Amino acid sequence: MPLLNKSTLTEKLIVVLGASAVKTDQDSCVLYSQDVYAKDKPCAIVIKPSCAKKLSQAVSIITQGGYSVVARGGGMSYTGGYVPKEEHSVVVDMSALNNVLEVNTKDMYVTVESGCSWEKLYLTLKEHKLRTPFWGTLSGRFATVGGSLSQNGIFWGSAQHGFAVDSVLSLDVILSDGTTLTTGSAAKKGTQPFARHFGPDLTGLFCNDSATLGIKTKATIRLIPEALHKGSTSISFTEFNHQAELMSEVARQGLASECFGFDPFLQSQRLQRESLGKDIKSLFGVMKAAGSVGKALKAGSKIALAGRDFIESECWSVHFLVEDWTEQGVELKLNKINQLAENLQGKVVENTIPKVMSANPFGPVNNMVGPKGERWVPIHALVPHSKVQEAYLATEAVFNKHAALIEQCNIGIGYLLATVSSTVFVLEPVFFWPEALNELHKHALEPAHLKRLPGFAANPVASNAMAVIRADLISKYAESGYIHMQLGKSYQFKQVLDAENYQLLTDIKKRLDPNNRLNPGCLGFD
Structure with a gap:
């Protein structure tokens, strides 16, 4: 397919979308071509359509001109899903289609x-x-x-x-x-x-x-x-396997609406990130969400008294939010979770974290970097409950293999744990390493927070080490039969899917996108 001249394509897109919706400046093309982790070739053009009809016209013009089209949402992913593989790409900023x-x-x-x-x-x-x-x-x-x-x-x-x-x-x-x-x-x-x-x-x-x-x-x-009544509980453990078993049992019994856990390292990172000012703002949010003056004062006083030492630094912690139509129903669920925890040697602690998160569900994205401005990226594995311990040990084996590199490059590693419905356990190793922030970080972080971060100089040695460890872990997960969300261009898919299944997807791709102009490189469609 002959490639249209960039200036000609730009003119055609301006006719359809308007000049303000078409950008070709270097800063925009770099910013919109990177995610939280990956940065490759900047796109040629960024468009921001305001209606679906105009976007459909634009897509036709772009693909007929030989360029690829890559759709970008909020930019918060980290597996290269919307990072263009080709220089002759047009990134679609979908943020104006927001009604x-x-x-x-x-x-x-x-x-x-x-x-x-x-x-x-x-x-x-x-x-x-x-x-x-x-x-x-x-x-x-x-x-x-x-x-x-x-x-x-x-x-x-x-x-x-x-x-x-x-x-x-x-x-x-x-x-x-x-x-x-x-x-x-x-x-x-x-x-x-x-x-x-x-x-x-x-x-x-x-x-x-x-x-x-x-x-x-x-x-x-x-x-x-919306549920009429909500509640939460937090449990600390000294061992991963007991915490994981509690999470799995709560999932099997369908007791929680949200379930997430941290290892000691990630827990400490989270507490280091927050400030006293943030605590006070969060406290007001919790009290406002409590629903009545009496409940607000009780919720606020509990959090204030617990302070920042409500979980021992060396412990794992898991946090549950529950919902029901009655207060009694909430209490029954919470009591059941706490009893299950006690049977597994868990300790009920002040439920500050779920209270604050529930009261402020969509806060700033300052946690996309470490407490000193370290770079951050997760990797995850989705496994059945029967494979959780196996997946954890497989992950630890990869870290042990690279222990010298991890220490040499000052790479911090923690775990985020979660469950999805009754059947899925999420094991998510999270990495922090000293490296300069990219343009997306500087664009998305709150300016005041960004200003407070000490930050780091460019550190290609540490980033290359991260890439090696990350690739090794992804290969280990593929070899072990674990699956993933957010496949993007990072996780193995074509390599591990049954040949018959991938052939069917290939046939569908050829029917819907015969020239592979929609986000080439994703799902193995090169």
């Missing part, structure tokens, strides 16, 4: 443009005392609905309701030639997007694909009522 189009309280669904942040959607639905089952990632102030569906995501609501993609009913997707495909019941002309399954599940086809099969412009998601 909540319909809140249907009778049929219990919401339709939203895919550039809408989870925070905006949550606040809009809160006015109706409704929410989506999965209701956002921790980075939901920036992270978008479309980004989470392309990469898949977990956190708020995941322990009970599953992954981000599990709540979706219908999608509008732009294909590589600019045509739009609608999935779910809405694919039948004149029918509302109230049901996901009308024949084979085409909605699922366009989830977890890093926008390599199509660009999602609109999503319809189920609604559920």
